[in-house]
Amino acid sequence: MDIRIPSMQRLTRLLQQIPYLASRNVHKVAEFLLTMSTDKREAFLAALQGTCAQVELCRECYCWKEKSEGCALCQDATRHKNIICVIESWGDVCAIERSSAYRGVYHVLGGLLSPLDGIGPEDIYLRQLVERVGSIEGRIEIILAFNQTPEGEATGAYVSHMLKSRESVTLSCLARGLPVGSSLEYMDRLTLHKALVERRVY
Ligand SMILES: [Zn+2]
Numbered sequence: 001m002d003i004r005i006p007s008m009q010r011l012t013r014l015l016q017q018i019p020y021l022a023s024r025n026v027h028k029v030a031e032f033l034l035t036m037s038t039d040k041r042e043a044f045l046a047a048l049q050g051t052c053a054q055v056e057l058c059r060e061c062y063c064w065k066e067k068s069e070g071c072a073l074c075q076d077a078t079r080h081k082n083i084i085c086v087i088e089s090w091g092d093v094c095a096i097e098r099s100s101a102y103r104g105v106y107h108v109l110g111g112l113l114s115p116l117d118g119i120g121p122e123d124i125y126l127r128q129l130v131e132r133v134g135s136i137e138g139r140i141e142i143i144l145a146f147n148q149t150p151e152g153e154a155t156g157a158y159v160s161h162m163l164k165s166r167e168s169v170t171l172s173c174l175a176r177g178l179p180v181g182s183s184l185e186y187m188d189r190l191t192l193h194k195a196l197v198e199r200r201v202y
Contacts, residue, residue, distance in 0.1 A: 008030065011030050011033070012026050012027060012030050015029055015030060054068070058073070058074055060074045060132065061106045061107055062110060063108050064090055073106060078103065079104060080105070081104075081105055081136065082140045082141065083103075083104030083143065084129075084133070084141070084142050084143070085102060085105070085106050085107070085143040086109065086129060086144055086159055087106055087146070087184075088108070088109055088110075088111065088112050088146055088152070088155075088184075089110070089111075090108060092108075092147075092184040092185055093106050093108060094185075095184045095187065095192060096145065098189055099189045100189075100193065101193040101196040101197050102196055107125070107128075108125065109125050109126060109155065110125050112146060112147075112149075112151035112154070113151060114151045114154075124155075129159070130163070133163060133169060139169075140168055140170070141169075142159070142170070143172050143173065143174075144160070145174055145184065146184075172199045172200060172202055174195040174196065175195045175197075175198035
């Protein structure tokens with residue numbers, strides 16, 4: 001049980017809502033925030049609030065973008081607009097960008113299908129993907145780049161089911177050889193680079 005310090009308990013309860021923060025680290029993070037210099041803490045809080053106010057999701061690829069600017073990915077004229085990498089999260093987009101293996105565009109689903117967690121097709125940006133594909137002329141390659149997990153497999157199968165009847169679409173996926181259960185975000189650059197360059201027909 002936590003030592004009774006109500007203000008501290010309020011902070012740790014809030015930190016526990018951050019899904020990627022291991023619960024054993026919650027107290028360490030709380031202590032880190034409390035021992036920051038006032039200047040640093042104020043800059044940190046201002047950056048957090050400022051970022052929330054100044055970014056939004058691109059309505060085409062669902063990556064984050066500055067509200068005041070176009071999407072850095074969709075509006076990059078050097079990217080192939082007919083190659084779309086379908087991916088779970090913005091973090092995965094950052095991982096692929098770091099691998100320097102890809103010059104197409106993205107479609108972030110904002111999650112993966114997971115019946116056990118109550119996440120169905122309407123809860124992620126799947127319908128938007130189908131609409132987007134329908135609006136593009138010419139041949140399109142859709143790269144399914146999901147984590148090698150049951151949710152990733154299920155989402156890949158669903159996207160394939162929705163798009164396979166379209167003659168203009170070729171479906172591909174990352175090369176075999178990625179460790180089962182592996183997450184794109186934590187994969188080293190070379191492995192991810194190879195998985196993309198050697199991608200195969202789905
Ligand atoms: Zn975009």
